[in-house]
Amino acid sequence: MDKGPQSEPAAADLPPQRSGAPGIHFEKVVKRFGDNVVLRELDFTVEPGERVTLIGPSGSGKTTILRLLMTLEKADGGVIRVGDRPLSHMEKNGKLVPANEKHLHEMRKQIGMVFQQFNLFPNMNVMRNLTEGPIRVLGLSKEEARERATRLLDMVGLGDKAEEHPTRLSGGQQQRVAIARALAMEPKVLLLDEVTSALDPELVVGVQDLLRDIARQSDLTILCVTHEMHFAKDISDRVLMFDQGQIVEEGPPDQIFGEPSEQRTRDFLQAVLAS
Numbered sequence: 464m465d466k467g468p469q470s471e472p473a474a475a476d477l478p479p480q481r482s483g484a485p486g487i488h489f490e491k492v493v494k495r496f497g498d499n500v501v502l503r504e505l506d507f508t509v510e511p512g513e514r515v516t517l518i519g520p521s522g523s524g525k526t527t528i529l530r531l532l533m534t535l536e537k538a539d540g541g542v543i544r545v546g547d548r549p550l551s552h553m554e555k556n557g558k559l560v561p562a563n564e565k566h567l568h569e570m571r572k573q574i575g576m577v578f579q580q581f582n583l584f585p586n587m588n589v590m591r592n593l594t595e596g597p598i599r600v601l602g603l604s605k606e607e608a609r610e611r612a613t614r615l616l617d618m619v620g621l622g623d624k625a626e627e628h629p630t631r632l633s634g635g636q637q638q639r640v641a642i643a644r645a646l647a648m649e650p651k652v653l654l655l656d657e658v659t660s661a662l663d664p665e666l667v668v669g670v671q672d673l674l675r676d677i678a679r680q681s682d683l684t685i686l687c688v689t690h691e692m693h694f695a696k697d698i699s700d701r702v703l704m705f706d707q708g709q710i711v712e713e714g715p716p717d718q719i720f721g722e723p724s725e726q727r728t729r730d731f732l733q734a735v736l737a738s
């Protein structure tokens with residue numbers, strides 16, 4: 464059952480947008496899987512154009528937060544906003560009601576995600592992996608979509624792989640295709656879920672460097688989940704330590720990794736270092 468508030472959204476209370484990209488706002492978001500309460504009235508904000516990394520123990524709910532933003536999961540309570548518009552809800556007669564498919568489809572267009580396991584379409588070559596969404600969802604012509612795809616494949620260093628099938632590429636190359644595919648939809652928000660954890664160690668740095676460059680050169684709002692603390696430091700303006708359904712502590716990477724103030728953060732970082 465959805466328990467979203469029945470009031471006007473307080474758009475005036477939201478922070479001003481610093482870039483063309485929208486911010487992300489979780490307001491008392493609850494998510495349960497059966498008896499397992501994964502998010503407990505979770506509140507947090509990612510400012511427009513900000514790069515934020517979520518860290519925290521395995522199974523604590525970080526991926527669930529990204530999946531809620533991708534509308535792959537539905538919240539059991541609270542409101543999620545992207546920019547000044549609710550994602551999980553829509554406005555009707557001055558009230559918030561659960562979003563319908565049309566609203567979700569519109570909102571989803573703003574958001575791209577790169578997954579741990581690449582999730583490329585295995586039956587399509589690289590070019591079609593990149594052009595399918597822009598043609599089908601954004602209504603681009605085949606030529607426009609191919610032009611965009613070619614530019615992005617060059618950017619990720621795979622200009623010569625357009626006709627290959629994903630299964631013939633290395634994990635690092637597949638992840639580069641997945642990054643290019645996400646960008647081909649020209650999202651304003653980019654979600655990164657453990658994007659290097661399925662890669663062989665020698666391929667990790669290349670993909671991380673690519674994402675760091677994208678983060679620095681674009682005005683995308685980025686929400687990243689990673690166990691790679693160097694990458695988190697490199698890519699983030701701010702780090703959120705998440706545990707037991709709530710944000711435990713937040714701050715700039717130097718503070719969280721250098722002088723964490725919460726015991727739970729210290730324990731987590733020590734466990735990561737030891738692993």
Ligand SMILES: Nc1ncnc2c1ncn2[C@@H]1O[C@H](COP(=O)(O)OP(=O)(O)OP(=O)(O)O)[C@@H](O)[C@H]1O
Pocket residue numbers: 496499501519520521522523524525526527528
């Ligand atoms: N579809 C689902 N059905 C039931 N339980 C689920 C489902 N998806 C996630 N969970 C549970 O929700 C909790 C949070 O999972 P989630 O994958 O979000 O954690 P995480 O912090 O991303 O973990 P990791 O760092 O290991 O990827 C876990 O207890 C998980 O078992």
